[in-house]
Amino acid sequence: MRLHRLRLTAFGPFGAAQDIDFENLSAAGLFLLHGPTGAGKTSVLDAVCYALYGAVPGARQNGQGLSLRSDHADGGQRTTVCLEFTVAGRRLEVTRQPPWERPKKKGSGTTVEKAATGLREFDGTEWKALSRSHQETGEEIGQLLGMSREQFCQVVLLPQGDFARFLRADAEARGRLLGRLFDTGRFAAVEQWLAERRREAEAAVREGDAELLAEAHRMQQAAGPAAETPLPDLAPGEPGLAAAVLTWAALARCAARERLTVARTARGTAETARAETQERLDRTRELARAQERAATARAAAERLAERAGEHRVAEERMARARKAERVAPVLALRESTEAEHRGATEAERRARAALPARYAEAGASALGAAARTAAGELGALESARRAEHRKAELGRERGELDQQEQADADSLDEAGEWLADWPERREALRARVEECQEALTRAEHLAARLAPARARLDAARRRADLTEQTATAETALTGARESAAEAHERWLSLKERRLQHFAAELAAALRPGEPCAVCGSPDHPAPARKSEGHVDRQAEEAAFERHRRAEERRARAEASLSALRESLAAATAEATGAPLGLLDEEYEELLREHGRARDLASELHPAREALGHAEAEHERRLGRRQQAAERAASRASLRDALAREETALDRELAQVRGEGSVDARARELDRLREQLEQAAEAARLAADTAVRLKSADARLADESFRAGFDTPRAAAEALLDDQAHRTLQHRLDAWQREEAEVRSVLADPVLERAAAQPPAPVAADEEAARAAAGALQRVSSATDAAEARCRELDRLSRRAAAGVRRGGPLREEYDRVARLATLAAGTSAENERRMRLESYVLAGRLEQVAAAASRRLTRMSSGRYTLVHSDDRSGRGRSGLGLHVVDAWTGRARDTATLSGGETFFASLALALGLADVVTEEAGGVRLDTLFIDEGFGSLDEGTLDEVMDVLDSLRERDRSVGIVSHVADLRRRVHTQLEVVKGRTGSSVRLRSEPG
Incomplete structure (x- = not known):
């Protein structure tokens, strides 16, 4: 790049x-x-x-x-x-x-x-x-x-401070840095995954062993007395548990089967005894039952002889009832006909009582003719009734028109008042909406001002706190400086006194015959003696240690004060120099104004809704006023039509109406017609039922005489209802059955022989049978328990064996996973260097980085130093990420933490450049044509600086450029192409300078 x-x-x-x-x-x-x-x-x-x-x-x-x-x-x-x-x-x-x-x-x-x-x-x-x-x-x-951002910052921007710390860091810190750069988290994930698999496999094995032990305890409970040996004393997860449990189960099954054989033999003997006693008891009980049946039959014969008279009376009563059954249908018909006649007569009386007096003695045909005459008159009045009903409806319609007219008048008055106030109401609602809109704009403006005001107020509060902290830090720094000066003077004083009496300290190490470390003479005629006030090495080192700690406290105090002053300056600038009280008042005022504006702005939506509702109401009231005017015009025409119709109806009713209304006359005729029809029907029904009652009486007398009864009343008394007939029949049937059974029993020869024998000894034989059954039950229970024990032991043994077979693959997997997990975690005995998997991968990367860095470090140090990777264990820790520097002058390897400041710089620079090469290869071979090296050159002497510059010059090969970020003055003479950053009150600026070489 x-x-x-x-x-x-x-x-x-x-x-x-x-x-x-x-x-x-x-x-x-x-x-x-x-x-x-x-x-x-x-x-x-x-x-x-x-x-x-x-x-x-x-x-x-x-x-x-x-x-x-x-x-x-x-x-x-x-x-x-x-x-x-x-x-x-x-x-x-x-x-x-x-x-x-x-x-x-x-x-x-x-x-x-x-x-x-x-x-x-x-x-x-x-x-x-x-x-x-x-x-x-x-x-x-x-x-x-x-490359990720972290990798880019490490291999392109090359921060030397990070690599200086990397040189002095322990293996864990180096692992964190290398892990971020080379993305070895997947190997740590593998370690974690293996550890998790190991825990899961171990849990599965322990769970299987726990289930096996639970099965063993169940077998121990099932075995009971047969478990002569205790369970194996092994915990879940221990080897040999499965074999021990299966062996114990086999022994328990053998003992249980021996006990089952003994129990079965005892049960056979008890079954034989039980059969013999039961057979004897059955014979005795059969004799006792025969003797009891014979005695019961003799007693029943005596009771039948005593009740023979009652049986004859019952037979005679049943014979009379059978003859009366011929008269029963005619008797029932006569009773039903009499009931119908009484009902018809009562209905006729009630119907005639409701009629006018002139119809009291009229027959059924006369009543029917009068009903027909009333119906004709009623038909003639029907048209007049409809006209009268229509006239009443016309009155109601006029009333409804009056009510509608009054309602429309009220509505028009209300609408007129509301519409008269509409312009003022509309202007007020619009003004409210505009006021809320302005408040919303003002609230947004104030909200934008709140955040800067809050930031200035917070800065002013930090400024006040930092001012107090700065004063405290200045006082602490003064004390630390005084303490450091006193400790320094004390250490120099003790060091000077030790040097003054150093001869006595050397003399204390002299031995007779051994050469002096100063002059080489084996004779020591007058060795120096320690005088009062002598200072030894321990006292000087203790004073130096106190001096060093005091200097560290002073440096920490200076750093703390510097940080506080920077923070104070930043807070002062951010607070714009204004007093805290003024900023607090400004912020509170802004907050109050914003709250008022926000509260008013929150009414914007309700104000808009109120305006919309008012405008809709205005349109609605205008429409209602128009509709009322239209309804008024319609009502006028309707009133005229109703008046004309009412006049025509009055003329029609005047022709047919006498005294009272037509409707009242029609209701009276309708009621009279209905009463006449009911009375005519009741009279016809009463005459018909009287004829049928007379015919039923004649037929009943004839049937009673034929059945052998003198009067119908005697036949009625001889009848039995269903319940009495069934009761009497059951008594007769029971007598016959009992008599037949008694005769049958008394005629049985077996019962005669049984009655002649002595009473049967049932109680003695039952006691003997119970004793034999109890013995059989006890031995059967014992046998059943032994069989159940054997079955349960067999079932549990099969389950235990199946569990052992299922657990075999789990234990094999656990052994394999546990070996891999401990090997990857560095805790296995096979992992001699206790190196984790991620550390092993990072060790390979660190070895590549050390090899790449050594090529440049050797040149920077004139062939003296070489970086080597070490995977030796340090103390009791794990190995893998050790880093040593080999000194060619001594031929020994030492820790990188022992390098001086200048040596640490060019060692860290070499390490950074080497890491850049390795990460570049890891990133797919992207060429890095521009590199930046950040600070650290001030710790180099002139010769070392020349070596470092030679190495940096070599980086320019194949068109690569290197930028050095530093304020060291000597570099300005050595590097002629410069990018200078100049700071000023209005901000910083850059300028390019190129000086001839």
Whole structure:
């Protein structure tokens, strides 16, 4: 990838538009980006990263697009970053604009405009637009570069501070950095997946073993006394559990079958005894039943002889009832006919009582003729009745017209009053809508002013807090400086006193006959003695340690004070220098005004609805007034038609109506006709029933004489109802059955022989049978229990064996997965170096990085240093990500943390360049033609700086350009092509300088 041009507008410290031509900078191969602290050197690199990825490097981003905007920019300028670059043979231009809070085009206040992105490609003749989507642009650039934003910031912007920390970091910190760059999360996911599979497999094995142990306990309960040996004392998951449980189950089954054989033998003996006693009991019970039947039959014969008279009376009563049954149909007919005659006579009496007196003695035919005469008169009055009903309806219709006329008059009066007030009401509603609309505009304007006012108020409050914290920090710094000075003086004093008496310290190490470390003589005639106030090495080192801690406290206090002062300056600038009380009052006043405007604006919708409802009501009332006028005209014509119809009806009724109304006369004739018809029908029915009653009496007398009864009353008394007849018949049938049974029993020879024998000993034989049955039941229960125990043990044994067969593959899988999981996690004994899978992959990457870095480090250090990867274990930790530096002068490898400041710089630079090469290969071999190296050159001496510059010069081979970001003055003499960042009150600016070599 090669950068061509970068254009900035209102970005970071750059208020005005800036145009950086990387083509001119890259022509020399090596260029310097310098400027004073805070001018914006890093912001140039931030702009490159933002153009490519839509975000600045991780340490400087805060997730707010509005923070990228320059505070020096004009209010009408939008923040824009435009980068032109070539990657994978394609020349592209990407333009990004973060969210922008701009002034509104109409009215006052501001509004936030969304972020915008554009991607174009140059095809050799013109620029063609590719996309305006943030997502599509990000995906297109990411696929071409083949690197994430973190990888790009590590391999193109080369922050030396990160790699210096990388050199001194432990294996875990190195693993985190390398894991982000090389995306080895999938290997960590494999470790986690294997660990999860191991836990699942172990849980499955334990669950299977737990089920097997549960089956074993069930078999132990089922075996009962047959379980002579205890269960195996093994926990779920322990090896050998399955074999032990199956062996124990086989022993339990054998013992249970032995007990079953004994129980079956005992049951056979008990069954034989039970059969013998039961056979003897059956014979005894049969004799007892025969003796009881004979005694019962003799007693029943005696009872029948005593009730023989009652039986003869019942037979005679049944014979009389059978003769009376011939008279029963005629008797029933006579009773029903008599009931009909009584009903008809009563109905005739009631009908005649309702008639006028002149019809009291009239016969049925005379009553019928009078009813027909009344019906004729009623037909003649029907037309007059209809005319009278119509006249009544005409009166009701006139009343309804009067009511409608009054209602329309009231409605017209109300509509007139409402329409008279309409102009004033409409103007008031329109004024209310306009007032709410103005309040809505005012509320939006005030809402836009609230956020800046709140920000200034918060800044003023932070300014007050930071002022107090700064004063406290200044006091703490003064104390820390005094303590550091005192500790320094104390350490120098003790060091000087130790040097004054150092001879005594050397003399203490002398031994007779051994040469002196100073003069080499084996004789020590007068060694120096420790005097009072002697300072030894431990005291000096303790004083130095106190001095070092005091210096660290002073440095921390200075850093804290510097950070507080920067924060205080930023808060003061943001608060615009106004007092806190004034800003608080301004914000509260704005808040109150905004609340009032918002409350009034909330009435806009109801006001509009009220105006709409009023206008609709106006139209509705106008329509109702028009409809009332039309109805009034229609009612006038209808009144005339009703009057003419009423006059004609009056003439018609005058001809037929006498005293009273026609309707009353018609109702009277209709009632008389109905009464006459009912009376005529009742008279005919009474005469008919009297004739049929006389005929029924004659037939009843004849049938009673034929049946042998003197009178019909005697025949009626001899009859029995159904219930009495059935009762009497059952008594006669029961007597006959009982008599037949008694004769049959008394004639049986077996019962005669049984009655002649002594009483049967039933109680003794039953007791013997119960004793034999109890013994059989006990041995049968024992046998059944033994059989059930054997069946249950067989069933549970089959289930246990099936569980063992199912658990076999699970245990094999668990052994295999557990071996792989511990091997990948570095906890297996087979993993001698305790190296995790992800660490193993990262170790391979680190080995490539160390090899690539050593090629440049050897040249920078004049062949002295080489970086090597080590996978040795450190202490009790795991291995894989060790990094050592080999010193060719001593031939020994030492930890990278022991390098000096300058050595750490060029070692970290070599490591960064090596990592860039490896990540580039990992990204698919994308060539990086433009690199930036950020700071760190001030720690190098002149000779080392020459070596480093030679290495950087070698990077320019094959048209590669390198940009050095530094403010070291010596680099300005060595690097002639420079991009200078100049800061001023109106913002920073860039300028290109090229000096002859």
